[in-house]
Amino acid sequence: MGPGFLMSIAYLDPGNIESDLQSGAVAGFKLLWVLLLTTIVGLLLQRLAVRLGVVSGLHLAEVCHKQYPKIPRIILWLMVELAIIGSDMQEVIGSAIAINLLSVGRVPLWAGVLITIADTFVFLFLDKYGLRKLEAFFGFLITIMALTFGYEYVTVKPSQSQVLTGMFVPSCSGCGILQVVQAVGIVGANLSPHNIYLHSALVKSRQINRANKQEVREANKYFVIESCLALFIAFIINVFVISVFAEAFFGETNNQVVQVCKNSSFPRSDDLFPDDNLTLAVDIYKGGLMLGCYFGPAALYIWAVGILAAGQSSTMTGTYSGQFVMELPFALIPILTFTSLRPVMSDFANGIGWRVAGGILVVVICSINMYLVVSYVQGLGQMVLYVVAALISVAYLSFVFYLSWRCLIALGMSFLECGCLVSVSKVLLKEEATSSHQ
Template identity: 70%
Template sequence: MAKQHDSVDQHSRLKDSPVQNGVTQSSPTHYSSISPPTSPVAQEDAFSTYFEEKVPVPDDVNQIFSFRKLWAFTGPGFLMSIAYLDPGNIESDLQSGAKAGFKLLWVLLGATIIGLLLQRLAARLGVVTGMHLAEVCHRQYPTVPRIILWLMVELAIIGSDMQEVIGCAIAFNLLSVGRIPLWGGVLITIIDTFVFLFLDKYGLRKLEAFFGFLITIMAISFGYEYVLVAPDQGEVLKGMFLPYCQGCGPVQLEQAVGIVGAVIMPHNIYLHSALVKSRQIDRGNRKEVKEANKYFFIESAIALFVSFLINVFVVAVFAEAFYDKTNVEVNQMCNKTGSPHTDLFPLNNSTLEVDIYKGGVVLGCFFGPAALYIWAIGILAAGQSSTMTGTYSGQFVMEGFLNLRWSRFARVLLTRSIAITPTLLVAIFQDVRHLTGMNDFLNVLQSMQLPFALIPILTFTSLTSLMNDFANGL
């Protein structure tokens, strides 16, 4: 009876919540009968969602599947998918194509599928418990391991942040034909991040639409390169579905590991478990919880399918056009087209090595200036979108692990300062080769931090005391 009473009370609170502009203002989330507290600490009210509003879900009682409901749940998955499209991923993609051709596309496909399964667990945790992963860690772990876990996740966020800053700085440099130096691009990234982060003041759905717009820009930009280069479709499908890498050696193996590290990012699991709290769900109603899990999974699958296609565009472009190309071949072509970047490619027969910066240059040399500028626009969209979602991740992680409330301004200032200081020093005192070279190290760093997200999410979603009927099966 007590459980029923709690469920009715919670439903009443949600029902009586004020609605403004089609969005229900959130009230503090409480444990429902589905996720009973397991300790005195857990009996406190769960932390309220970071967003100040919740999106209402239409009530289509008699429908097995509703596009209206899917639309209501659409948003968190696409914000989550941006981490699969950050500059670190793009660099991993183009290097994969240039070093291994189409042979590692199956690794990209496998990593994306594994990522989808992990994101499904993250979303389920947030829906069932009403708390995101960092909040659950705060309640379940003792102080010392909790602090260690927090530091490791923060390190992953800072590493990702550095990749995004590097990507934006390179994009500004390419778009300005070198007039904006790399250090100038780094400083611009600091300013525009603050501007974009205040977009959610205009409403959660508008913020989600803006992220969707940035993903569309990436799809159009890299899709244009794909159509322009026109890769062999048979080779694309063969590389995607034939899990074999003929003639591959240590270089290709290292690249395969880099793909996994770039695609599955630890802080993204924390982010997704928090974003799903932005929907109005009565956690006392098992049917609603089950339905929310279903629609969030469908939305995540669609979002990651889109991100996978964009990644395939990049891999295929560089596999078709630049696999096994030598420096001297590229140098001669850049000379022929009058490119100012010819000196990036020494006159030797070594295999071409590309990064985000060189990738744009070689596209410009072989396919015209438009290819270079469109590439830079895609990189800029990738950097800007992932910068914002990275900041949200940091906010959720800090608030969850430490139960600490910082203003968005203070949080961005701290993470930006930590990420930008080493990046700015390299940009000032070194050249673009050293700046882009940091991406390889940062991808390895992401791989090393992965267990600090995998272990908690697998552990907590397997606890019947926390998840009840929604715990992972054996």
């Protein structure tokens, strides 16, 4: 136990929490099935990361360093570092917002950012006393998130029938472009590329006799079981957040929120919501204040504690994964490539089903990325940004094509090697049988 719970923090960072609350506010319970499906896909990707680290004894960054030429290695490294920076920005700001809420506005956001940066490095020193202690600390933070967001769930009392329907009936009747973008946002928030690098490195902390195939097979099995448990807990916490905002704030307008806050004894939200009948726009900060207005100050402060735990833990894991990526590292295509190669994975290489499913997933993820870019640029409506986005998209797709091409070549060579070995084995067996007969 341990690596899977550190990995699951990426599914609970402030970016995910904000995606959850926005999903609940704009689509009600209708997108819970997207969260469930995305969590399952995430589990399949983490399974590949586990197998690579357990079987090869190398994490993904190390395998990329060995297998790719220099220029693609550098491009990979830069792309993953940018992903970590973008993710860390959300996490640090999320922690700063939580500190601001807990201090009743006395600690400004810039000071909260500095506090978060400082205590992140302090907590990471736990690693010097053993990874197990760091894993236990992360388990404590996940427990805090489960208790705080669970409290909000119990307080708001969402409709259980609507929760189950939204989770297991894949439909979105009456959904418009806003809900579609939110569904895409759920996918993007949960599938973090740096998390694959992190998980493939964390499993190396356990001693495994890789010369013993039964021991390797057993390690793979128990790491996947642990990942299932960790992601199930993360999924439940995300369901708590979506359901709370779906029950309390779906269909609400700014005017309705303003009226409730004016009538409450909670004075801190007067200037945040315009007094109009437009659909409510919410984020982590506004969400906390709304909970305070509707359900009392306790709901606000408990929400802030949960956000602080989410921000602190995810900032630390982001920084931690950055250490492995710096040894060198896009994650999906490399992990699919290397876990399918027999020279790397031996008898534990992916079968044809995993290869086909992975290829489909690559296409889906790239399509989602391009859709998000187009939607964002259209929203800004500036021609210069259209040109910049087009150039970046061409470069992005070109590099994806390069990685995919190398993946196909590597898989083809692996297939030919396997075919040749089978043919040679048949010849040797035939000769042995003939010799034995003579």
